Amino acid sequence: MNVLPFLIIVPLMGAFSMPLSSLLGEKARSAWAVLVSALTLAVASKVFYDVWSTKQLLVYTLGDTTPLGKGVGFPIRILWEVDLFGALLALIVAFVAFMAIIYSLEYMKHDTGLEKYYTLITVLELGMLGIVITGDLFNFYVFLEIMSIASYALVAFRNDTWEGIEAGIKYMFVGSLASSFILLGIALLYGQYGTLTMSYLAVKIGQNPTFVGKAALGFFIGGLLFKSGAVPVHMWLADAHPAAPSSISAMLSGLVIKVGGIYALTRIAFSIYGTSINIKTVGWIIILFGCATLIVGNAMAVIQTDMKRLFAFSSVGQIGYILLGIGIGLAAYGTKVGDIALAGAVYHIVNHALMKALLFLVAGAVLHQIGTKNLNELSGLAKRMPFTSFAFLIGAAAIIGLPPLNGFASKWLIYESSALFNPFLAAVAVIGTAFCTAAYIRVLFTFFGRPSEVVDNAEEPGKAMMLPMLVLIVAIILMGLFPWQINDKIMLPTVDMLKDQLHYVAAVIGGA
Amino acid sequence: MKRTLGALSLLFILGVLLIVAHPNYGLKFGLGGKDWQAYRYTDQYYIEHGVEEVGGTNIVTDIVFDYRGYDTIGEATVLFTAIAGAVALLRPWRREEE
Amino acid sequence: MFGYWDALYFIYVLVIGMLIAHMLSRWAEKVSMGTRRSGDGTKIFISGEDEEKVIPQFEHFRGYVTGRHTMWGLIRGIHRMFLIFRREHNGLLTDYVAYLLITTAVVLGALVIWG
Amino acid sequence: MIPFQFITAFLLIFMGLYAFLYKRNLIKLILALDIIDSGIHLLLISLGYRLEDGTLPTAPIYTGYETLKGTPMVGPIPQALVLTSIVIGVCILALAMALTVNAYRHYGSLDINKLRRLRG
Numbered sequence: 106m107n108v109l110p111f112l113i114i115v116p117l118m119g120a121f122s123m124p125l126s127s128l129l130g131e132k133a134r135s136a137w138a139v140l141v142s143a144l145t146l147a148v149a150s151k152v153f154y155d156v157w158s159t160k161q162l163l164v165y166t167l168g169d170t171t172p173l174g175k176g177v178g179f180p181i182r183i184l185w186e187v188d189l190f191g192a193l194l195a196l197i198v199a200f201v202a203f204m205a206i207i208y209s210l211e212y213m214k215h216d217t218g219l220e221k222y223y224t225l226i227t228v229l230e231l232g233m234l235g236i237v238i239t240g241d242l243f244n245f246y247v248f249l250e251i252m253s254i255a256s257y258a259l260v261a262f263r264n265d266t267w268e269g270i271e272a273g274i275k276y277m278f279v280g281s282l283a284s285s286f287i288l289l290g291i292a293l294l295y296g297q298y299g300t301l302t303m304s305y306l307a308v309k310i311g312q313n314p315t316f317v318g319k320a321a322l323g324f325f326i327g328g329l330l331f332k333s334g335a336v337p338v339h340m341w342l343a344d345a346h347p348a349a350p351s352s353i354s355a356m357l358s359g360l361v362i363k364v365g366g367i368y369a370l371t372r373i374a375f376s377i378y379g380t381s382i383n384i385k386t387v388g389w390i391i392i393l394f395g396c397a398t399l400i401v402g403n404a405m406a407v408i409q410t411d412m413k414r415l416f417a418f419s420s421v422g423q424i425g426y427i428l429l430g431i432g433i434g435l436a437a438y439g440t441k442v443g444d445i446a447l448a449g450a451v452y453h454i455v456n457h458a459l460m461k462a463l464l465f466l467v468a469g470a471v472l473h474q475i476g477t478k479n480l481n482e483l484s485g486l487a488k489r490m491p492f493t494s495f496a497f498l499i500g501a502a503a504i505i506g507l508p509p510l511n512g513f514a515s516k517w518l519i520y521e522s523s524a525l526f527n528p529f530l531a532a533v534a535v536i537g538t539a540f541c542t543a544a545y546i547r548v549l550f551t552f553f554g555r556p557s558e559v560v561d562n563a564e565e566p567g568k569a570m571m572l573p574m575l576v577l578i579v580a581i582i583l584m585g586l587f588p589w590q591i592n593d594k595i596m597l598p599t600v601d602m603l604k605d606q607l608h609y610v611a612a613v614i615g616g617a
Numbered sequence: 618m619k620r621t622l623g624a625l626s627l628l629f630i631l632g633v634l635l636i637v638a639h640p641n642y643g644l645k646f647g648l649g650g651k652d653w654q655a656y657r658y659t660d661q662y663y664i665e666h667g668v669e670e671v672g673g674t675n676i677v678t679d680i681v682f683d684y685r686g687y688d689t690i691g692e693a694t695v696l697f698t699a700i701a702g703a704v705a706l707l708r709p710w711r712r713e714e715e
Numbered sequence: 716m717f718g719y720w721d722a723l724y725f726i727y728v729l730v731i732g733m734l735i736a737h738m739l740s741r742w743a744e745k746v747s748m749g750t751r752r753s754g755d756g757t758k759i760f761i762s763g764e765d766e767e768k769v770i771p772q773f774e775h776f777r778g779y780v781t782g783r784h785t786m787w788g789l790i791r792g793i794h795r796m797f798l799i800f801r802r803e804h805n806g807l808l809t810d811y812v813a814y815l816l817i818t819t820a821v822v823l824g825a826l827v828i829w830g
Numbered sequence: 831m832i833p834f835q836f837i838t839a840f841l842l843i844f845m846g847l848y849a850f851l852y853k854r855n856l857i858k859l860i861l862a863l864d865i866i867d868s869g870i871h872l873l874l875i876s877l878g879y880r881l882e883d884g885t886l887p888t889a890p891i892y893t894g895y896e897t898l899k900g901t902p903m904v905g906p907i908p909q910a911l912v913l914t915s916i917v918i919g920v921c922i923l924a925l926a927m928a929l930t931v932n933a934y935r936h937y938g939s940l941d942i943n944k945l946r947r948l949r950g
Contacts, residue, residue: 117690121697167687174662175670181662183687221705228698235691243911247691250918251698257925258702265710267936271806271945274929278859279811281922282850285866286819288915289843292870293637295907296644296877299656317643319830320633320823327819337814340804344948386829390822401800408797528728532735620851623813626820627847631840633823638836646833647881649902660878660905667906668892676890676903680910692914699921706928806946808859812850 108155109165109185111148112195112234115141120227127220135210138223142203145230149192149199156192160598162612163187164240172302172613180302180613186240188609189599190451194237194368197455201359201462202230204573209352211569212469216350222262229255229356233364240613242291242301249287249332249365253280256361260349272348276341283331283338290324293317303377304613307606311381319382325373326390333366335428336397339421343405346420347413347478351469354413358420358465359458367427367454371603374435379606388436395432396533399425403540407547412478413468415544416461419504422541423457426450429534430519433526438604442525447603448596449518456503456511456584463500463577467493470566470574475559480548485556489563494552496574501545503581506538511581514588739789835876842869856933856940860926867919871912878905 119141127134156163165185166172172180187195206226213222232252239245257280261273295301297317298309310318334342342362346354374387402421409415430450437443470493471486472478487494503510506517516538524531565571584591602608637643648656663676663684671679681689846866849858880887882902890906930940937944 117694120694124701168683175666177658177662179658179662181659182684215711217711218705218708221701221708224701225698225705228694228701231694243685243914244688244691247688247695247914247918250921251691251695254695254698254702254921254925257929258698258705261706261929261932263711264706264708264932267947270929270932270936271948274856274933274942274945275806275808275811275948277922277926277929278808278850278863279815281863281926282812282815282847282866285843285863285870288870289873292874292877293644295874295911297656300659301907315643316827317637319826320637320643322830323633323823323826324819326822326826327815330818330822331815335818337803338811338818340806340811340814343804344806348948382826382830386825390825394818404793404797405800405804408801524728528731619810619813619817623809623816623851624848626813626816627844627851629820630816630823631844633827634840634843635832635837638832638840640831640833644836644877646835646876647879649880649882653880653882653902657878657880657905660907663906664890664903667890674892676892676906677909677913680906681913685910685914688910688914692917695918695921699924703924703928706925706932804949806949808942808945809851809854812847816847816851 108148108151109163112152112238115144115148116227116231120224120231123224123227124220134220134223138206141227142206146199146203149195153192153196156187156189164612179300179305183241183244185238187238188602190603191237193599194364195234197458198230198233198360198364201458202356204462204576205352205356208466208570208573211567212352212473213350225255225259233360236364237368240303242303246288246291250284252365253284256357259353260345262350268348272344276345279341283328286324286328290321293321304610307377307379307610310378314381322378329366329370330394334362334421334424335394336401342421343414343417346417347411351465351472355462355465359462362424363454371431375603376606376609384438385436388432391428391435392432395425395428398428399533399537403537406544407540410480412480416464416468419541419544420461422537425537426519427453429523433522437526442522444600445518446522447600448592449515449522451599452518452592452596453515456515459577459581460500460503460512463496463574466574467497470570474563474566480551482557482559484551484554486552486560488556489560490565492565492571496578497552499578499581501549505542505545509585511584514592839869839873854942856930856942860923864919864923871915874908874912878908880904
């Protein structure tokens, strides 16, 4: 049985019925939210297992058995096309969203408007799942907007704080502008090539790479770099992620910037354009932005006093590593170095989703229990909240890249390949890590320092907040124990499928 | 300073767009005959087969509700999301209730 | 991943590292806090101290650039970098839009020229 | 000769982006967002236009008169896309308005330069 459609159906139905379920009371709404996200996680796991075990693309046509028209060789319907990269991201999205929803059961207890909150968080998950499985450009835009609108609303969800509103306004206005750029790119591609299906566009662009195609790629990269929070357009990220409720920050930082930015960028660069334009140029553009992102993001993290803002800037820095890996994968297309860099980037996407989700959940726990996120006041937290501090310790060690944890493997792959590709890039990456270490050591000293008055009455958070943190810790440690096996079994096949543009096209056109 | 640079970039983008719109280098307007078949094959397919495959005489309706019906679901979801978001943003402040 | 002949690669990296270190120390000498060479005696001192006074415990380094130079220079350079980065993040929506436009224009330009 | 439809579309996009750079009122910025969207919609719609031997095309609707079948029809995809895109634009507008109301309640002003407490 093909479970792929349920990946959309379940969260869609869950989101639309969330206001109804909240009529039955608070308990019913929470249970419904957890049930829907758990089901989504199950479906995503099944999809991932199917794709991984067969190493075949899953193609699903909406409303017909074949995407092709009668008697013609081009697709006329919207289709879904899931390769291993998409399935992997769908799994991560469903997992982190599940964790965030369990966490918010307790974290958001004191807020009003909770039925809207759960509706929006489910829609956010839906939008990301739609992006990773779609095979149609305009459909991609629609789901990008679903995701963006949900995240605009969620960033400003605490409408009684000025932070949320201001960050929401900035995020929303500039984000809509970036979305408009993406729509403009899609319009240009349609005007030149007359189709919107990604795989058929790949065929047409391969036959005739024109100026219009390049201009469209420029608009795509501009808009998607914004969505992924690269320097110099990272500023909305540093404003928006700290202002959102912590469970949302975990999703925004862990998932939205990767699915809405990095995934889309990778898909467009590899599967649509591929080698039909000068792939080295595209790669170097992304490398340069990646290097700037790496330095600026990690350096800004050092000087923050607000814990969540520090984590947000650290997210910018980690996005830099991912961009660096993808850029090297593009610039060294077809070589072993490129493969390794790309594997490192994909691995780091997964790792960073887990680590940053954990860190933001820790920040949320501190904020919930103590009521401040100012690092100067939080000294000596470890005595009163040992579990939370332990969770932070694991997350920080993983994000710095200490060997027994999962961050080490992905960062090592990126260092190694960048050193082989160009030593200068490796130097930049190491400098970025030095800043990152400085930033986290500072928080660590704060947590384990002399107890201050503020934290005297602090207590550990409740079970619903501890459980997601515990699960994420276990996931990080487990992934850290078998880094090379995961790399060989999952990441390298992912890279192989991602690079295999011919396979991506042939799965739809049928060898034509 | 940044604003000026931004304006210059805007002019540059506009220039690229104008090249893109020039019929000799990029997009063509009012295609006909062979060009139509070469560039708008999907539209032509819908015009020719839409009525028999879907049944609606208005081809745009056929596309919106059949060929690209999934987009329409997405559109409805966007509307739903925006309403939920706007209602969430305009709810009374927590402070006022206490 | 590294083969036998890739040992040469490390020498290459080493040479590049030496070059970078040399340039760094030259730059640090220029940037570091008030330290400069003076006259033909070429003494090293830090501003606020007695001009005649040599850096304590670094007397044998007279006339050379000391490690302290590099340290001061690095600290000052990084501090200045932080200041610049922080000043850039001024919270103006106009600037965010300007940066978005500049990014798009740069990408477009690169793709138009070398794509 | 660049078709004036495209030029108009680009001018609309240009106007919207210009407003983003030089205007400070939030309501004006919301209008600017809509203007940019309109420009892109105009571009998309005009991409589907079709001229065969100088005959004017009709809308892609079969009215049952077989005689009309001979006349060319404009491309239907852009119209479908624009239908979807307009709704998305309206949604953005609604959310932006809700945010603006909240911003006015917090800051007592619609000046975007006053909304700059988040920095550094």
